[in-house]
Amino acid sequence: xxxxxxxxxxxxxxxxxxxxxxxxxxxxxxxxxxxxxxxxxxxxxxxxxxxxxxxxxxxxxxxxxxxxxxxxxxxxxxxxxxxxxxxxxxxxxxxxxxxxxxxxxxxxxxxxxxxxxxxxxxxxxxxxxxxxxxxxxxxxxxxxxxxxxxxxxxxxxxxxxxxxxxxxxxxxxxxxxxxxxxxxxxxxxxxxxxxxxxxxxxxxxxxxxxxxxxxxxxxxxxxxxxxxxxxxxxxxxxxxxxxxxxxxxxxxxxxxxxxxxxxxxxxxxxxxxxxxxxxxxxxxxxxxxxxxxxxxxxxxxxxxxxxxxxxxxxxxxxxxxxxxxxxxxxxxxxxxxxxxxxxxxxxxxxxxxxxxxxxxxxxxxxxxxxxxxxxxxxxxxxxxxxxxx
Amino acid sequence: xxxxxxxxxxxxxxxxxxxxxxxxxxxxxxxxxxxxxxxxxxxxxxxxxxxxxxxxxxxxxxxxxxxxxxxxxxxxxxxxxxxxxxxxxxxxxxxxxxxxxxxxxxxxxxxxxxxxxxxxxxxxxxxxxxxxxxxxxx
Numbered sequence: 001x002x003x004x005x006x007x008x009x010x011x012x013x014x015x016x017x018x019x020x021x022x023x024x025x026x027x028x029x030x031x032x033x034x035x036x037x038x039x040x041x042x043x044x045x046x047x048x049x050x051x052x053x054x055x056x057x058x059x060x061x062x063x064x065x066x067x068x069x070x071x072x073x074x075x076x077x078x079x080x081x082x083x084x085x086x087x088x089x090x091x092x093x094x095x096x097x098x099x100x101x102x103x104x105x106x107x108x109x110x111x112x113x114x115x116x117x118x119x120x121x122x123x124x125x126x127x128x129x130x131x132x133x134x135x136x137x138x139x140x141x142x143x144x145x146x147x148x149x150x151x152x153x154x155x156x157x158x159x160x161x162x163x164x165x166x167x168x169x170x171x172x173x174x175x176x177x178x179x180x181x182x183x184x185x186x187x188x189x190x191x192x193x194x195x196x197x198x199x200x201x202x203x204x205x206x207x208x209x210x211x212x213x214x215x216x217x218x219x220x221x222x223x224x225x226x227x228x229x230x231x232x233x234x235x236x237x238x239x240x241x242x243x244x245x246x247x248x249x250x251x252x253x254x255x256x257x258x259x260x261x262x263x264x265x266x267x268x269x270x271x272x273x274x275x276x277x278x279x280x281x282x283x284x285x286x287x288x289x290x291x292x293x294x295x296x297x298x299x300x301x302x303x304x305x306x307x308x309x310x311x312x313x314x315x316x317x318x319x320x321x322x323x324x325x326x327x328x329x330x331x332x333x334x335x336x337x338x339x340x341x342x343x344x345x346x347x348x349x350x351x352x353x354x355x356x357x358x359x360x361x362x363x364x365x366x367x368x369x370x371x372x373x374x375x376x377x378x379x380x381x382x383x384x385x386x387x388x389x
Numbered sequence: 390x391x392x393x394x395x396x397x398x399x400x401x402x403x404x405x406x407x408x409x410x411x412x413x414x415x416x417x418x419x420x421x422x423x424x425x426x427x428x429x430x431x432x433x434x435x436x437x438x439x440x441x442x443x444x445x446x447x448x449x450x451x452x453x454x455x456x457x458x459x460x461x462x463x464x465x466x467x468x469x470x471x472x473x474x475x476x477x478x479x480x481x482x483x484x485x486x487x488x489x490x491x492x493x494x495x496x497x498x499x500x501x502x503x504x505x506x507x508x509x510x511x512x513x514x515x516x517x518x519x520x521x522x523x524x525x526x527x
Contacts, residue, residue: 129401133399134430137398142487142488144460144486202462203459206471206494259483
């Protein structure tokens with residue numbers, strides 16, 4: 001049934017602003033610059049854009065962006081709920097629109113002054129009563145006010161159960177930092193990381209240290225989705241969208257799904273894996289590279305299991321074998337990821353997925369046919385498989 | 390310990406009653422009025438039988454430590470660091486997220502028996518916390 005979407009659409013353009021800790025411009029400006037860059041990358045004028053999709057956490061409304069870049073009449077304007085979990089969801093909504101003829105050329109965007117403006121996890125309070133605020137209120141009165149504190153509870157249980165060590169988390173951080181050395185856009189370009197540096201970094205939310213955490217970034221990223229047919233006529237090699245799904249499971253909360261049967265796995269990622277493999281007709285053996293969502297290092301190891309690259313509890317063994325490195329089984333986050341390149345809520349990892357399919361990553365592994373990209377972990381999420389045409 | 394900065398929960402139809410129970414010294418668990426399933430956090434409908442009827446039971450406050458994190462940074466005013474946050478498996482079967490007190494960070498262990506102690510802020514706001522179990526029954 002869901003196979004209807006397979007190969008119907010493609011990523012035809014990617015656009016990024018400069019990444020910084022203080023952009024000095026509005027989030028609308030970042031969104032507009034990223035959108036224009038995506039259109040120029042594809043060779044399609046902004047006047048042909050007829051759809052915009054973003055995240056509910058994004059402050060830039062679709063019509064503000066449309067006016068700013070001189071887009072045409074809009075047939076699709078929508079936002080996918082929350083933050084990092086929405087990344088792949090925006091692509092799904094764009095693909096559904098393109099595949100059904102609702103819209104022709106859709107920009108998915110995320111632009112944020114994530115360091116100089118509103119930072120993530122600063123607490124929520126006030127007199128407004130909504131189901132979302134009531135959700136957070138089971139945690140915030142206890143001082144659980146940050147994403148690190150919410151994720152650490154699951155990471156600790158998982159690590160305890162399967163014997164995952166601090167060094168294993170460090171291996172993820174170091175692998176991605178190594179990729180960042182080839183990527184001039186990376187915040188950590190020119191700043192490699194050793195295991196000594198990693199282990200000496202400040203403990204933030206035990207067992208998570210400073211370098212287990214992603215960046216906070218000012219920047220924007222836009223992805224242009226159009227039909228596979230149209231993409232073939234544009235100037236870049238299309239990244240064909242072979243599978244794209246959203247996933248949220250029974251008992252799902254944002255970040256704090258502490259009441260499900262199991263605490264040491266990622267049910268929403270296992271669901272995303274099941275769906276995206278079914279839709280694409282592919283399996284883990286077909287995936288040559290990945291951008292597994294990496295707000296925290298522990299999430300990368302857990303996802304190796306969720307997506308079937310190894311069995312439960314074996315993620316650490318893959319990491320110890322160097323699987324994530326460029327000559328490993330699954331080169332992962334070759335741009336440096338959210339840990340080392342920038343934190344644009346996963347949109348920059350979708351851009352890297354397209355580069356890997358084009359063969360233009362700054363750390364390009366050989367023979368990439370299929371790339372897996374995932375969205376936020378421990379939240380309603382999604383998965384995307386991009387393929388070479 | 391100064392706690393005047395504690396973020397207070399918004400009190401709505403679905404959760405205000407629970408905090409009222411806490412104010413009276415109880416760790417409450419919502420119970421479906423039709424099929425009897427316990428649920429936490431509280432919700433207005435039973436996900437199993439779809440009944441809108443519910444009441445609650447008062448937890449014994451006994452349970453085991455299912456997971457934890459020790460928070461060091463960032464440090465928010467009003468909290469004592471390192472701050473031990475725990476997930477408790479209550480003996481009634483539901484889980485509860487709380488703070489562990491009267492325990493040093495090095496003594497925290499997975500599976501350790503814990504018991505509820507009702508904490509009261511200087512402004513009178515009460516919320517359930519836990520400490521290592523003192524009694525043999527845990």
